Amino acid sequence: xxxxxxxRLQTALGGLSRKGRLDEETVTKAMREVRLALLEADVDFEVxxxxxxxIKERALGADVLTGLEPGQRxxxxxxxxxxQLMGAGDSKLAFGRPPTVxxxxxxxxxxxxxxxxxxxxxxxxxxxQPALVAADLQRPAAIDQLEQLGRQIQVPVYRxxxxxxxAVSKAGVxxxxxxxxxxxxxxxxxxxxxxxxxxxxxxxxxxxxxxxxVLLVLDAMTGQEAVNVAKAFQERVAFDGLVMTKxxxxxxxxxxxxxxxxxxxxxxxxxxxxxxxxxxxxxxDRMASRILGMGDVLTLIEKxxxxxxxxEQEEMxxxxxxxxxTFDDFLSSYRxxxxxxxxxxxxxxxxxxxxxxxxxxxxxxxxxxVEAIVLSMTPHERRxxxxxxxxxxxxxxxxxxxxxxxxxxxxxxxxQMAKMVKQMGKGKLPALPPELTRAPRR
Amino acid sequence: MSRTWAELLGDAAxxxxxxxxxxxxxxxxxxxxxxxxALTDQLAAAAFDAADDESWERLEVALLRAxxxxxxxxxxxxxxxxxxxxxxxxxxxxxEVERLFGEPPTLAVQxxxxxxxxxxxxxxxxxxxxxxxxxxxxxxxxxxxxxGAGDTFRAAAEEQLxxxxxxxxxxxxxxxxxxxxxxxxxxxxxxxRARGxxxxxxxxxxxxxxxxxxxAELEKVRRVIAGRIDDAPHETLLVVDATTGQNGLxxxxxxxxxxxxxxxxxxxxxxxxxxxxxxxxxxxLGLPVKLVGVGEAVGDLRPFDAHDFARAxxxx
Ligand SMILES: Nc1nc2c(ncn2[C@@H]2O[C@H](COP(=O)(O)OP(=O)(O)OP(=O)(O)O)[C@@H](O)[C@H]2O)c(=O)[nH]1
Ligand SMILES: [Mg+2]
Numbered sequence: 001x002x003x004x005x006x007x008r009l010q011t012a013l014g015g016l017s018r019k020g021r022l023d024e025e026t027v028t029k030a031m032r033e034v035r036l037a038l039l040e041a042d043v044d045f046e047v048x049x050x051x052x053x054x055i056k057e058r059a060l061g062a063d064v065l066t067g068l069e070p071g072q073r074x075x076x077x078x079x080x081x082x083x084q085l086m087g088a089g090d091s092k093l094a095f096g097r098p099p100t101v102x103x104x105x106x107x108x109x110x111x112x113x114x115x116x117x118x119x120x121x122x123x124x125x126x127x128x129q130p131a132l133v134a135a136d137l138q139r140p141a142a143i144d145q146l147e148q149l150g151r152q153i154q155v156p157v158y159r160x161x162x163x164x165x166x167a168v169s170k171a172g173v174x175x176x177x178x179x180x181x182x183x184x185x186x187x188x189x190x191x192x193x194x195x196x197x198x199x200x201x202x203x204x205x206x207x208x209x210x211x212x213x214v215l216l217v218l219d220a221m222t223g224q225e226a227v228n229v230a231k232a233f234q235e236r237v238a239f240d241g242l243v244m245t246k247x248x249x250x251x252x253x254x255x256x257x258x259x260x261x262x263x264x265x266x267x268x269x270x271x272x273x274x275x276x277x278x279x280x281x282x283x284x285d286r287m288a289s290r291i292l293g294m295g296d297v298l299t300l301i302e303k304x305x306x307x308x309x310x311x312e313q314e315e316m317x318x319x320x321x322x323x324x325x326t327f328d329d330f331l332s333s334y335r336x337x338x339x340x341x342x343x344x345x346x347x348x349x350x351x352x353x354x355x356x357x358x359x360x361x362x363x364x365x366x367x368x369x370v371e372a373i374v375l376s377m378t379p380h381e382r383r384x385x386x387x388x389x390x391x392x393x394x395x396x397x398x399x400x401x402x403x404x405x406x407x408x409x410x411x412x413x414x415x416q417m418a419k420m421v422k423q424m425g426k427g428k429l430p431a432l433p434p435e436l437t438r439a440p441r442r
Numbered sequence: 443m444s445r446t447w448a449e450l451l452g453d454a455a456x457x458x459x460x461x462x463x464x465x466x467x468x469x470x471x472x473x474x475x476x477x478x479x480a481l482t483d484q485l486a487a488a489a490f491d492a493a494d495d496e497s498w499e500r501l502e503v504a505l506l507r508a509x510x511x512x513x514x515x516x517x518x519x520x521x522x523x524x525x526x527x528x529x530x531x532x533x534x535x536x537x538e539v540e541r542l543f544g545e546p547p548t549l550a551v552q553x554x555x556x557x558x559x560x561x562x563x564x565x566x567x568x569x570x571x572x573x574x575x576x577x578x579x580x581x582x583x584x585x586x587x588x589x590g591a592g593d594t595f596r597a598a599a600e601e602q603l604x605x606x607x608x609x610x611x612x613x614x615x616x617x618x619x620x621x622x623x624x625x626x627x628x629x630x631x632x633x634x635r636a637r638g639x640x641x642x643x644x645x646x647x648x649x650x651x652x653x654x655x656x657x658a659e660l661e662k663v664r665r666v667i668a669g670r671i672d673d674a675p676h677e678t679l680l681v682v683d684a685t686t687g688q689n690g691l692x693x694x695x696x697x698x699x700x701x702x703x704x705x706x707x708x709x710x711x712x713x714x715x716x717x718x719x720x721x722x723x724x725x726x727l728g729l730p731v732k733l734v735g736v737g738e739a740v741g742d743l744r745p746f747d748a749h750d751f752a753r754a755x756x757x758x
Contacts, residue, residue: 108710229685
C-alpha cells in the first residue's frame, strides 16, 4: 500500500532525469498516481477528474526547476494548486450589528453540538460575549448535552419550552439580544440532505433568525457523498462556510476539497480534538498537505508544543533555532510523542519520519528499545553524537541489549531529524518530504 | 427476498412479514430522488456490454462513487471480468458482492444467557441510536434486554440512552459515579444476571481509532466482560456511518485489533450514501455487516442483506 503521494510518485517516476521539462509521458504517469491518491483521500470523483486535468496542463507547461526531480516538481505543483483552491474566499466569520447570529447545520453525527460549544469558547476568548441556543429538539438529550457544555465554558444556553425549532430559535435570539450578548450560536438538529421536510424546516429557522453566518458542519471522514450533501445544503440554506470536524483522526479529509470545489464556500474552522478548546481557524496549506498525505509539520509542532512541559518547550525552541538536535532532544521528543498519544497518527504527520525510522519499526514496544539505546549513551555522547565511534556503538548496543545495527539506524534517524529541525528552525517547512530527496528506489 | 430478523437471530421462522421481505433497499429504490438516479439509469439503460470498455468504466465509476474504494473496486471488476459471461450486471455484481461478504451472518443471541453485545465506533456514527433500536427489536422477538451506559465521557450520553431504554422497554444500568466504562460493563452484566435478562447491550463513548489510550480503554472493557462470562462479549459490533469514505477501512482495522469486532452495523442508509466502504472492509478484513440503520425512529433497523445492498450500490 502506498501511503503518500510522494511515495507513489517516486515509485512511478523514480528513474527519470532531473533535466528538462516534464514530457507528456511522465506527466500522464504522474497524473494517474495523483488521481489515485486523491480518490483514496475521498475527494469527489468528478472533482478529481477536473483537478487532475488542470494540474496536468500546468505540469506540462512547468518551467524547468533546477535541482528538483520530476516527482518533486509534480508534488509541488499539486500542493500549490490545492492550497490555492482551498484558500480562496474569506475564512473569517462575518460580524454585524449585534447580536450576530451563527447557524450551525449539518448531517446527523457530524459534530454540530460540540462545534457550537467550541466556537462559543473560541469567540469568548477573542473578546466576544456569545450565547448558545439549543434548537436540536430531535435527538434525545441533545439539549442536556448543550446545557452541560455551556456550563463548562461559562456561556449561557437558551432552552425553549416549545416543540417547534423555528419558534425556539427565534425566541433564543431575542433572549440573547435582551441579555446583551453580541453573538448567538444556534445549534440545530442533524438532518439528511434528502429529507425534504427537515430541510424545509431548516430554511424556516434561517429565515426566522437571519444569521450572518450559516455554517455547514462536515465530518472529515465523509466520502463521496460530501458533494451531494453540500449541494443540497447550499440550495436550501445557502451556507457561507464549512466547519470540518474530527480532523484529529487520520482521515485525509478530501471532502474539504470536494465541497470547496463544488460550492465555492470557504472552509472556516477545523475541529481537532474532543476538548472544547480544540478548534481553530482554517489553514489551506495544512489541509493540502494532509490530503496529499505529505504530513502536516505545523500541526505536529503545535501538538508537540501542547504536549511539552513549559520549560521543555522553550528549550526545544531555542535549540531548533540554533539548528541543534542532540540525542537529549531526540529522547525528549520521543517522550513528547508518547504523551501525544496515537503514535502512528503523529508519525504520519511528519514528512518522511515514518520512512526514516524504517527498520526500527516504530511501535510501542520498539519505542522502549529506542529509549534504551539513548539511555545507554553517556551524557557527553548524547550531546555530541559525532563522538559515537565504533567501540562506543558496540558498548551502547551491549548496554541496551540491542544490536549494533539498531544503534546505527538510530544514529541515522537522528541525523535526518536534525536536518529537518534545522530547516524548521529557520522558519522553513521542509517543502518536500526528505525521502524524495534520496536516491530513487529503482 | 430479503433476510428476516428470525434468520439473523437464529430463531425458528415465524410468519414472514411481506414488508420485511421486500426489504429496505427495495423500497428505497422506489423512492429515489431524481438527481441520484441519473448515474444508474446510465448503467442500466446502456445495457452492460462486456466487450465494451465504456461499460466497464461506467461500472468502475459507479463503485468508486459509492465509496467502495480503489482496491475493492478493482477486485470486483476483476472477478466480473473473469466470469466472461455477465448476463444481467445487477445480478452478477450482487453475486460477487455476496461472495465477498461470505455466508449470511447471524447475531449471537442464542445460548446461555445473558448474551453480551458490546457496541463500539467513532464519534457520532449512531451507536446509541442503534442500541435503542436493537433493544426494541430484541424485545419484539421475545428477549428481555438490559442496557449499560458505558459512555461516561460525552455530555448527556447517559440521559440519551435512558430515553432509548424507556422507548424500547429495556432496563438501564448507568454509571454510578466514577465514570469508568469497564465498571459500568461489570455492573451491567451483574445486573443482567441477577435479573435474568436475555441480552445485555453495552454502549461506549465514541472515539477515534487513532486515540491509543481510548482504544486501550476498550480492550479493558472487553477484558472485564470476558472476566465475568467466559465467551463474552458474544458480539462486538462496530457502528460505521454509511457516509464514511475510505477512512472507514482504517476504523475497522484498528477497532478490530483493539476490540475484536465480530460484525459491522452500517447506519444512515436512509440518506443517499451507499456505504460502499463496507465492501472494502469485507474485502480486506472479512468482517460481515450484520445490521443496517435506516432512520432515527425505533423501527429503523434491519438485518443486512448482501443481495439488496449490492443492487443498491449501483442503482440510484
Ligand atoms: N438518518 C439517520 N440518522 C441516524 C441513524 N442512526 C443514528 N442516527 C442519528 O445520528 C446521530 C448520532 O447518533 P448517536 O446514536 O447519538 O451516535 P453515537 O455513535 O452514539 O454518538 P456518540 O456517542 O456521540 O459518539 C443522531 O442524531 C441519530 O439520530 C440512521 O440510521 N439514520
Ligand atoms: Mg452515543
